[in-house]
Amino acid sequence: MKTPHFKTLDANEAVANIAYQLSEVIAIYPITPSSPMGEWADQWAAAGMKNLWDTIPSVVEMQSEGGAAGAIHGALQTGSLATTFTASQGLLLMIPNMYKIAGELTPAVFHIAARSLAAQGLSIFGDHADVMAARQTGWAMLCSNSVQEAHDLALIAHAATLESRIPFLHFFDGFRTSHEVGKIDMLERGVLREMISEERVVEHRLRGLTPDRPVLRGTAQNPDVYFQARETVNPFYDKCAGIVEQAMAKFGELTGRRYQLYEYHGAPDAERVIILMGSGCEAVHETVDYLNANGGKVGVLKVRLYRPLDAQRLIAALPATTKAIAVLDRTKEPGAGGEPLHLDVVHALAEVSSVNGQSKFARPPRIVGGRYGLSSKEFTPAMAKAVFDNLASAKAKNHFTVGITDDVGHTSLEVDEKFSVEPPEVVRALFYGLGADGTVGANKESIKIIGENTGNYAQGYFVYDSKKSGAITISHLRFGPKPIRSTYLITQANFVACHQPVFLDRMNVAECLVPGGTLLLNSPHKPEDVWKSLPSETQRDVIAKKAKVYTIDAMKVARAAGMGPRINTVMQTCFFSVSGVLPREEAIQAIKDSIKKAYGKKGEEIVKMNIAAVDTTLANLVEVQIPATTANGAALRPPVSDEAPAFVRNVLGPILGGCGDRLPVSAMPCDGTFPTGTARWEKRNLATEVPVWDPQVCIQCGKCVFVCPHATIRSKVYESNELASGPAEFKSADARLPEWKGKKFTIQVAVEDCTGCGVCVDVCPARNKSEAKLKAINLRPQPALREAEVKNWDFFLDLPALDRRKVSTDNVRGMQTLDPLFEFSGACAGCGETPYLKVLTQLFGDRMVVANATGCSSIYGGNLPTTPWSQNKDGRGPAWCNSLFEDNAEFGLGFRVSIDKQREFAAELLRKLAPSVGSDLVENILLAPQKDDADIFDQRERIVELKKRLAKIESVEAKRLLTLADMLVRKSVWIIGGDGWGYDIGYGGLDHVLASGRNVKVLLLDTEVYSNTGGQASKSTPRGAVAKFAASGKPAAKKDLGLIAMTYGNIYVACVAMGAKDEHTLKTFMEAEAYDGPALIIAYSHCIAHGINMATGLQNQKAAVNSGHWLLYRFNPDRAGRGENPLQLDSPAPRIKLGEYRALENRFKMLEKSHPEHSKALLGQAQEEVNMRWKLYQHLAARDLKAPNGQGSAAKTPSTVEN
């Protein structure tokens, strides 16, 4: 037996570590929560790490999971050891290949961070819906329950697949296990060598396709033999369980960790047993120990080998005393007789009894099935106990649910929420932080410090909200002398830290404290003022629990140390100082060591400032004196205002307030339909500083409003008499545009919704004449402004808007007075995508239907609780839906075809009804041009009239037309997605849809990486950029999607960059909408994944255009019809070197810092490509294109526009 080699890491890393060592070919594609496994593999390969056979595996990124599975299939067929990692929809896309790989008896392992499937809504969180959807493919399925198990069973899977020739899905719970950080004993190479049979590797190799031993696989078979051929594999499946068992036994001998296929834990004479798979086993394990220690007779059967299911071994593992069994499934199969594992156990019991002729049980046990933990829903010992209690009842509920309140189907079990089995020797710590403050990072380091400097085991699990800006993070840390099995969140903590004062007025941070626990606050208040700054509820809990409270002004300490808002090191030092998990001096030294380790390579100053922060922290940490009674604390702020609509108050409000778990089934829409316009109720008050308008300096250009990523800064033009009823502090100026003469103009900021990103200030071109550092918009601290500006905002919203028929939409300053119907999204502060969406809704929002590919835009656009997609005063606005990642273009085309069909049908009905409706009206409706807002307004008026007339007509046709009449008003179909979708996974569909000639508009928000999953390279990523999956810099050039689309000739294609030329963006949107056919707009979107200062992202856009990296152009097929060259090149010739632009972005610079020579070579190639591309476009735009009929006029000079 070897000495343990402990390391603190999460399961994704632990599994990737094994998979990497045991593979030669690794095909990867990002999908949450499995992406980090691929990222590790790519990173290790880039760093030259070798596998077990001393060679660096080839890691290849594919365009989709389907592609990855295909590549793996190919690699396996040619004799390599190959693996991939995926989850959820990704696994679904692999299924076709999985049948093939299994049918050909090919050893392979796919590692799956099991995740929910998109049904009524998408979920990135963990359950078994994905793996259960693959259970029929013929793959063996091996399930791990913890970080250590995932590491260990990864090896067992690789060993068993070689031995059995059956491919293995090795899975573990997404997030709960994949992202749980734990201290585990790492397997050494010697163990891997012992476990992997070289002989079997050779056999696999020899089965590979080679012209030196030619064979044929993948034949087409006929009715005569297909069936027989299908049955040939049975002996392999029969042996599989035995092979896995042997591998586990051998593993046990080598490591001391013994696993069983079906592992029973509990009383040998248990009467009630829960059977389940995955991390939930650990919570039941804890519960079983607790209940048995208190006189219970219960047990848990952990299913590790789910396929091939060995019924004999499964039943054999149960105590003969078993009287009742509950089988828990972490999935839902609507309409089935039961969930999969439940049915399997029922079948196993029946079959084993019938085969053996007699049962080992005195009486056949009763079996019930239930669902738990869907989408990472908490599964706690209290819930496990509820299941045992259910089994004890004579009328045990079958097909139950546990963990929710089901007041619709009445399936749920009652749970005693106070029941807890947390062992007293385990220290439990909870930390509330903001994404930007580094809390999670520091806690991950703390776990490592404790895990690696003490004998304690450590566990860290981190909960994030769904916002990309101002996200709340909650860290759950446990430390204890034994391995930690608590696979659920902490509800009773010894230590609670609130790292952000802003949380204190919306949540009671003392609620989860145990009596005598410690509360650590980061507060800007003086120690003597801290107490009264706490809400009454928090004060009451602190007093009742006799808690100790410590405070520090961490922001001050961090700023003084040069750390800006990153208070992580300060708060980490406080934690170690007051929690006592390590002796103070030892802890401080360990923090300093970990700082050196983590930041050493980033430079001396970074280390120094962190160490300075550690050194100055303790002097600023003070214990708060707790009085015996509460003192004038405020009440906790409700999550939404009382004025919000009922659904927002009753459903979205609790979700916002962190109480979504308590919502019953009846509260949720049954088909995933939600109201729009809800983000406006979520007043997040994120910004420490917000823009303040100076009417004297403002030139009313509208640029700030145009670029605001969150639609929090707006302009309005109105009659001056409106001001009479306005708040005293409401600002206005005389409107400057000639057509607004005599009117007033205001720019107003929604200070409670603003993220303080500063993009508006950056873009503002107006300077104060006497103090040039001031602009027309300047950032000022938010809290002092809040009260007045909230009133101003409300007044502003109520001001009448200009009649949109009279607003000129061909210039920024005019169109920026239109209401945005996309507002207050949770996108990153300074997001480069959202301004395009906002502008789109200002122009066409009242007639848009949006098909949105999965990605950043579907998350900030459609992640509960609220949505930024909004409605105008008439209740019209974008209707939005997300289908999948890969099918978005097709999905949008479906909208178009369907809408067109309905319009066609309506027109047919209308013609039929012309005699009774009136032929003038019919004529006017059918011939209405509907080109602009005025036309559409008129058409809507006609439809109102039509409906009035139809209501009076008693005929089936009239009734039919009533429901279809609105389709006679133009509907604009927008297909929106990122470059991961458009360039990669959805490219085939996008190509097909564009080629269809149908009137769909595609807005491709091009961030040049998979932004939503953390910045993996796509085919849009430029050569030389560092991205995940391109750790050594993307070696290939960016695909020219626009050029490809132009080859069809009948597609409107444009490339825009708002930061370079805003009016060009506007003109493009207008032209694309006006074009009666497909349009593709590729919009440069700066992104947090570029490693840039997001406040000045628009400057990056400008530099991208000035360097020629990003060309501005429009290809308008309508021009060709007029004999003009359809391509208009709207960029000037590159005026800066590509290197100058790239120096602004750390995605390029980091390669220069890590691989200087390589970076230089790639930059050289990229510059060459920019030069060539410019020449090509110039040539294309200058071509003399006479119309085929000879009537066109030739374009003699390059077609360019000035704007």
Added chain:
Amino acid sequence: MDLTTTYLGLKLRTPLVPSAAQPLTENVDNIKRMEDAGAAAVVFHSLFEEQLSLERRELFENLAQGTDSFAEALTYFPEPEEFHVGPELYLKNIARAKASVDIPIIASLNGSTAGGWVQYAKQIEQAGADAIELNIYWIPTDPALTSIQIEDTYLQILRSVKEQVSIPVAVKLSAFFTNFANMAQRLEQAGADGLVLFNRFYQPDIDLETLDVSPNILLSTPMAMRLPLRWMAILRDQVGLSLAATSGIHRATDALKMLMAGADVTMLCSALLRHGVQHIATVEKDIMAWMGEHEYESIKQLRGSMSQKNCPDPAAFERAQYMRAVSTYRA
């Protein structure tokens, strides 16, 4: 004709040395070209303390932004095994240049505080540089700082660099001291092996359209040599260390004037950026022609011949009145 000279103890073939001419010296091939054109030594472009530090900070902040905030994207970049955020690339280039040319390589180290960066000096020496030009670049704006405090900081920086290395160290600085002659002496006493006159500070400009303060790099003109010329002549007789002239040296006549005032070497920068590396050969040829025409035998012979002490009108170097200078101007 003997064009040799000695600078910082280095025997040089001629007094013509290309200086810190970014971006020319960033490419080792250009160094070779300079040698071929007759450069007697090369001063490398500067290793900027401030820039390195800024880059590190930016890298740290921008790569860390958004991390651990959102469940699907806990990071946005792969973590490289190592970052060359220090002087690695610079050192590599020094070593490469040393390997490819025979002329001395003088590294340039640029900083304003006596921080940890002075350790770079040691690394520069290890990389093979023959000497270091220490470029102290600092605009004091704090009215509470006295001139003596400022001067002491310069000396402290120099001393800490000298402690690190055994190769010669020249100090490049501006003329803006209350008494530059005194400062020069103090630097000599503190161990400077040479002075480079002067650092032509990068002067900001105002963009009237955008109302921004814009960085504006202007190449020098021969007019820029007047200030160093004056101080060269004054210092030559007062200090024993090496003196290098830089700023505004474009033509052979400019170099000759500086040498006569007392320079050991004359440094070319803007002229090379403007006319190309080959310009060194032209200047050398013209110097030889001028010397031949005027029957000079060696650089040693003419060096310092017009220093304040040796020139016919020592008071001319002390005159400060602009009006007077104009009134004595003769075409």
